[in-house]
Amino acid sequence: DVKVTQSSRYLVKRTGEKVFLECVQDMDHENMFWYRQDPGLGLRLIYFSYDVKMKEKGDIPEGYSVSREKKERFSLILESASTNQTSMYLCASTTDSQETQYFGPGTRLLVL
Amino acid sequence: AQSVTQPDIHITVSEGASLELRCNYSYGATPYLFWYVQSPGQGLQLLLKYFSGDTLVQGIKGFEAEFKRSQSSFNLRKPSVHWSDAAEYFCAVGQSYNTDKLIFGTGTRLQVFP
Numbered sequence: 001d002v003k004v005t006q007s008s009r010y011l012v013k014r015t016g017e018k019v020f021l022e023c024v025q026d027m028d029h030e031n032m033f034w035y036r037q038d039p040g041l042g043l044r045l046i047y048f049s050y051d052v053k054m055k056e057k058g059d060i061p062e063g064y065s066v067s068r069e070k071k072e073r074f075s076l077i078l079e080s081a082s083t084n085q086t087s088m089y090l091c092a093s094t095t096d097s098q099e100t101q102y103f104g105p106g107t108r109l110l111v112l
Numbered sequence: 113a114q115s116v117t118q119p120d121i122h123i124t125v126s127e128g129a130s131l132e133l134r135c136n137y138s139y140g141a142t143p144y145l146f147w148y149v150q151s152p153g154q155g156l157q158l159l160l161k162y163f164s165g166d167t168l169v170q171g172i173k174g175f176e177a178e179f180k181r182s183q184s185s186f187n188l189r190k191p192s193v194h195w196s197d198a199a200e201y202f203c204a205v206g207q208s209y210n211t212d213k214l215i216f217g218t219g220t221r222l223q224v225f226p
Contacts, residue, residue, distance in 0.1 A: 004155070035216075040121075040218055041218060042116075042118075042202060042216040042217055042218040042219050043156075043202065043204075043216040044216075045213060045214075048213070058213070090155055090156065092155075092156075100158045100161070101156075101158070101214065103148075103155030103156040103157070104155050105153070105154055105155045106153075106154075106155055
């Protein structure tokens with residue numbers, strides 16, 4: 001079974017802190033994604049990556065950056081956390097187009 | 113631009129009753145369509161997907177969905193709901209040449225009464 005793991009299920013940070021959210025997949029998938037999920041808004045794509053060291057902006061990249069140094073790991077970085085970044089963050093991976101995206105369990109981030 | 117509409121925010125059904133969750137999409141070409149389910153505290157799991165061929169698609173857990181091009185719809189159905197089906201359901205659309213970028217609907221929360 002494909003497994004996508006996220007480093008934390010719950011995280012509490014203060015405004016202005018630098019926050020790292022880690023995602024690891026164990027199926028050698030090329031593509032990885034970061035979404036945020038908010039009530040009434042569904043899932044919105046923040047960033048995605050087709051390969052190591054490659055990244056592309058999604059629909060809401062402002063205030064975020066990403067890092068993909070190894071194929072299995074995709075990190076989401078909040079350079080200076082703000083309260084409006086309080087949300088559920090979901091990581092996903094897939095082999096290529098037309099294939100299922102496999103999701104991690106999510107990280108619920110609270111920024112105070 | 114692509115978009116997905118799930119008009120029902122919250123649906124409540126009795127266990128054993130039939131279920132239909134609505135999904136409408138906006139996309140010029142042939143879309144690739146997905147239904148995902150999110151149980152409480154969990155990530156999303158794929159229920160089924162449509163790329164081409166038979167417009168009635170069978171998925172896991174007894175779910176099915178029908179692609180109707182004329183109505184721009186991809187509604188999810190189940191003939192008899194179980195209490196364990198209580199969850200949030202998301203419809204998503206991908207571009208026919210690149211499904212890496214999916215557009216998700218806002219979700220429908222299903223509540224099941226015994």
